[in-house]
Amino acid sequence: MSYLVLARKYRPRNFSEMVGQSHVVQALVNALTTQRLHHAYLFTGTRGVGKTTVSRILAKSLNCTGVGGQGDITAEPCGVCQACRDIDSGRFVDYTELDAASNRGVDEIAQLLEQAVYKPVVGRFKVFMIDEVHMLTNTAFNAMLKTLEEPPEYLKFVLATTDPQKVPATVLSRCLQFNLRPMAPETVLQHLAQVLNTENVPADPQALRLLARAARGSMRDALSLTDQAIAFGSGRLDEASVRTMLGSVDRSYVFRLLDALARGDGRTVVETSEILRLNGLSAASTLEEMTTVLQRMAVLQAVPEMASGDDNADPEIAETARLAHILPADETQLLYSLCLHGRGELGLAPDEYAALTMVLLRLLAFKPSGALAPTALAPAAQIATGGSAAVSGKKPLAELAVRSQVESARASAPAAAPAIERVPEALQGAPAEVVTATDPLESSRLGDAWSQIVNQLAAAEAIAALTRELALQSELCSQEGGVWSLRVERESLSQPAARERLQTALQLALGDPLIKLSVEVGQVTDSPARRNGIALTEKQRAAEALIHTDPLVVDMIRDWGAKIVPGSIKSVSS
Template identity: 60%
Template sequence: MSYQVLARKWRPRDFDDVVGQEHVVKALRHALREKRLHHAYLFTGTRGVGKTSLSRILAKCLNCTGPDGKGGITDKPCGVCESCRAIDEGHFVDYIEMDAASNRGVEEMTALLEQAMYPPTNARFKVYMIDEVHQLSNTAFNAMLKTLEEPPDYVKFILATTDPQKVPVTVLSRCLQFNLRNMSPQEVAGHLSHILSIEKIESEPAALRLIAAGARGSMRDGLSLLDQAIAFSDGKITLQAVQSMLGVVDSSVLVELLRDLKKGNAAAMIGIADRMGERSFSYAQGLRDLAGLLHRVAIAQRVPESVQNDPEAKDILSLAKDFSPEEVQLYYQIVINGRNDLHLAPDEYAGFTMTLLRMLAFKPAGSRAAARLAAREPAREPSREGGESLPDAAPPAPKRPANPASQGAAALAGENTAEPDLPPAPPLPTEEVPPWEQGGPVEEEPPADYSAEPQELNWRGLLAAVNLGGVERQAATRSQCVELRRTGVVLRNDLSSLSTDSIRKSLEEIFSRHFGHRFTVTFEKGAAQGDTVWNQENRAKIAEHAARVRSFKDSPVVRDAMKRFGGVVLEDTVRPLEAAENPRNKRKEA
C-alpha cells in the first residue's frame, strides 16, 4: 500500500476531530440538531484551516443514514454508512466539489446549475462545494445568483474562499458566512504531538513548537512540515534537526546577540552573523525571529506574568531588565525595516550585518543608553574669549574632524584620533526643525480663550486662518469638534477614510506650524453630532448662490430679455462675474 501523507491521513472526519474552529463547529451543530438548515454556506479563511474538511463533514451530516440505514440528519455522522464512506473516499455522486480556479467561466457555471435541477441519485441532499469561489468571473457570478437565492429544497451550496473581499456583495448576502481563524502555535503543536503519539514517533516538544511557528496558522502546513521533519530526522524529531531543516536560528543565539548589543560588542555580533552563514541559516528568517524575540521582551516589560509559560522565560525577563522600553521599540523597528529592505541589499549577509550595525549606531533620545553616552562626553572647555562653558543639560557637539573617513578608519584600528584645534567649519545646510521636535523641553501654552464663543464657530475660524486644503480639509470640516484647546483638538466622525493615521499626522504638522508649538489631533469614532463646518459652509454657499440668482433675475436687462423673448434662467449656470471671466471657465464652456 502506498504511503499516505499526514495531511490527508489525519484530515478531520467529524466535528470532534476539528481543531481550532470551535466557534464554527458550535454553530453548525446547533443548526443540524434543530434542523435549521440554510441553503448556502460560505467558509472563509487562509489556506489549511479546514474549509474543505468542514464542507465534507457537513455533507456527511446532511446525508448520513446511520449504521442501520435508518438515520436522519445528524451532527455526529456515523462514518460507516454508504454515504459517509463514499464522501470520505471522494466518489459520492451527490457531493460535487468544483475548483473555481480552473472552472471560472459562465459555461461551467451554467452546466452545474442545469444539473442542480435534477434530484439527488441516492442521497437526501445534493451538495455542491465550490472552492476558491472568488476566482469566478463576473458573468459566472451573475449566472448563479438566482439559483443561489432560491435553489430546490434538495440542493445545498457550500462556497469556500481565501479572499472574501473579491466575492460580490450580492453573493455574500445570500450565504451564511463563517470565518475560520488561523490556528495558534499551541493548538498546532498540541495536535502534532497527538498525531506523533499515535504514529509512535519520538519528538522533542521544542521541535514541535518550532514546526508550529513555521506553519503560520495553517494546520495543513504544520502537517506537511511534520512529514518533512520525520524524513529529515530519521526516526526522532529533534530541535537541532528541525532548525537545520527550516534554516531557523536557535533562540539562544538571538539572546546572545542582544546581550552583545547591550555591551556594544560589534565584533561578537558580526561573528554571530558569520556563524549563521557557515551553517546556511536564513538571514531573513533570522531577522524575523529577532523581531519576534524583541516583541516578547516588550510584552514582558509591561506584563511580566504573560511569559511565565514561555520556554525562554528566564532569558526574556533578563533582557527586559537590561533594555529600556524605548530601546526595545527602536530595535524592533530597525529589525522590521531591515527585513523589509533585505532584497535591496547587495546580498542577505550585507543586509543582516548592516541592520546589526544600525542597532549599535542609534539610541533613542532620553533613554538610559543615551544618558550613559552623554555622561562619557568630555566637559567643554571655556571659550577663548573667557566665556563660561555650556550647562550640562546641553552637551556640546564633538569637534568636526578634517577628514571623517580617515578618522573613522583610525578609530577602527584603535589609533588615537585626537586632533589639534581647527578653525570652525562652515555649518552644513540643515532643514528647519520645529521647536517641539528639538531636544529641549516643550513649553506648555496657556489655556485657550475659545470658551467665549461656541466651539463650532471657533473651529471654523481656526480652519479659515490655517487655510487647509485637500483631504485634510475634508477631515477637519466633516468632523465634529468635540474639544478645542490651544494645545490640541478632539474630532469625531464615523468615516474611516477621513480619520487615518497619515491624515492625523498631517493635521498635527500643519496646526503645529500655525501655533508655533506642539499641537495634537485626536480622532474619535462615532457619528458627528451637531453642526459641522462642512454643513455651515454648504448652507452659506447655498444662500450665497440663491442671493446671486435673485439678483440676476431682478436685473433690468434680464427682465427685459425675458419679457421680449421669453425663456428660463438656468440657475446652476449663474456665477460671479470674476468666475465667469476666468479663462479656465471659458475653456470649459468651449
C-alpha cells in the same frame, strides 16, 4: 498497504475531531441539532485551516443515515453508513467539489448549476462546494446569483475562500459566513504531539515547537512538514535535523544579537553576523526570527502576566522575558520596525550578509542617545575616575558651564549667549583628555554629543550661513585639552572666518572661553547633517507606512480604486 500522508490520515472525520475552530464548530453543531439550516455557507480563512474539512463534515451531517440506516440530519455523522464512507473517500454523487481557481469561467458554473435542477440521487441533500470562490469571473458570479438566492430545498451551497475581500457583496450577503482562524502554535504543537504519539514516532519537544511555528497557523502544513521531517530524520524528530530541514536560524544567535543590541555592543553584533555568514544561515530568516522574538517581548512589556499563559517548558520564554526586561519598550518597537523593513533591503544589496550587518548596525545607530545600558558605560566611567587625579587642575565642562551661568546671573548682565539646555552627557562624564576618536564607541558618543550641540546652536540661531554649514557638515574627531578637532570634506568649509565664528558660539554656549577649534579636510563618516538626514528619511518612511496602513486609505484603495501619488506623502513636522 501504501503509506498515507499524515495530513490525510489525520483529517478530522467529524466535528469533535476538529482542532482549534471551536467557534465555527459550535455554531454549526447548534444549527444541525436544531435543524435551522441556511442554504449557503461561506467559510473564510488562510490555507490549511480546515475549510474543505468542515465542508465535508457538513455534507456528511446532512446526508448521514446512521448505523441502522434510519438516521436523520445529525451533528454527529456516524462515519460508517454508505453516505459517510462515500463522502470520506470522495465518491458521493451528490457532493460536488469545484475548484474555482481552475474553473473560473461562466461555462463551468453553468454546467454545475444545470445539475441543480435534478434531485439528489442517493442522499438527502445535494451539496455544491466551491473552493477559492473569489477566483470566479464576474459573469460566473452573476450566473450563480439567482440559484444562490433561491436554491431548491434539496440544495446546499458551501463556498470557501482565502480572500473574502474579493467576493462580491451580492454573494456575501446571501451566505452565512464563518471565519476559520489560523491556529495558534500551541494548538498545533499539542496536536502534533498527539499524532506522533499515536504514530509511535519519538520527537523532541523543541523539534515540535519549530514545526508548529513554521506551519504559520496551518494544520495541514504542520502535518506535511512533520511528514518531511520524519523522512529527513529517518524515523525520529530531533531539534537539529528539523532545524536544518526548515533552514531556520538557531534562536541562540537571535538572542545573542538582541542582547548585544540592548547593551549597545557593536562588536558582538558584527561578530555574530559573521558567524551567521560562515554557517550559511539565512539573513532573511534571522531578521524574521528577530521580529518574532521582538513581538513577544513587546507583548511581555505591555502585559507582563502573559508570561504565565505561555508554554512554560519552552526555554526560550525565560530568555525572551529577560530581554523584554532590559530593552525599553520604545526601543523594542524601533528594532521591530527596522528588522521588518530591513528584510526588504536584503535583496537589493550585492551581499545579503553585508546588508544584514548594515540593518543590525542601523539598529545601534538609531538607539536613542543616552540609552546605553549601564554596563556599556562602565569602562568610560572608570577611566573618568581613574584619570581625574592627573587632571584635577582642569575643571569639567559641566561645572564650568554652571558656574558661568551663576556668575552671569549674579552680575545681572544681559544673557548674550544662547542658553544650551544641557551639556550632553558624553562631554560631562569624562574629563576632556580621555575622549579620543580611537575607540569606535567613544567616537560615536562624540558624534552624539556634537550632533546635539550643533542642533541646539542652530535652533537657537547662534550660528548662521557658512558657520552653520561648517557645524552641520563636520565630524568631531577628538576633543583634547580644550582643542576640538573637526573634519570636513569640502575645502570651502574650512575657512578661518567660519571656524572663528563657530568657536565663539561654542565658547559662549558652553561657558568655556578656552575652547579652541581646529578644522581639517578629510573623509567624514558621521556629521550632524548626516544624522539629521537619516532621521528625516526614517520619519518619512514612518509617515508613509502610517498612510499605507490607515484603515480609511486602505478602504478607499480597495473600494474606489484610489491611488497614492508617489512622493506626495509628507511628514507633517518636516
